[in-house]
Amino acid sequence: MATKKQALIKTTDGKMQVSVATDTSDGTAANAGRFLLLNDNGIVDESVIPDWMKGFLVKDNCVETGGIAVGKIVALTATGFVLADNGSLAKDAIGIAVTVGVNNAQMSVLTGGKFTIAGAAFTKGSNYFLGTGGDVTTIPPDNVANKLSQKIGKALAPTQMVLEISEPIITSSLN
Secondary structure, three states, X not given: OOOOOOEEXXXXXXXXXXXXXXXXXXOOHHHOOOOEOOOOOOXXXXXXXXXXXXXXEEEEEEOOOOOEOOOOEEEEOOOOEEEOOOOOOOOOOOXXXXXXXXXXXXXXXXXXXXEEOOOOOOOOOOEEEEOOOOOEEOOOOOOOOOOEEOEEEEEEEOOEEEEOOOOOEEOOOOO
């Protein structure tokens, strides 16, 4: 497959200049000022992510039999990532999948910061909590024994959220 190239033409002091985008970086000054190109998977290559931001990215194997889609909330078990679920005390959220999780293959999970999910329908300003099967909900479990109540984040826009993952709280019935 041919390598994709993107270029931006700009003027500086009345002169035309072409800048070619890159999808990887070797961390040297030769890459300074380059424009960013997404890789063939539509994500930013780890080599162009600043070191301070890499602290929010966790990698491990996906051990969810059916896989994990980008944008799903995940839990970390002793064997790897699974879908987080408020109905299982062992599946509290650690972050959101930013790469597709294929069973028994490595994937990446964002544990903090701002993220965008194309096609999401978040309500700006609303808090979101862990739901079932890796989903989020605006309604935390209430008055139901042995569920996890865990805030995931706050919506900034219909397709954007900031992760604010709280400690899980085990709910109990008030009856």
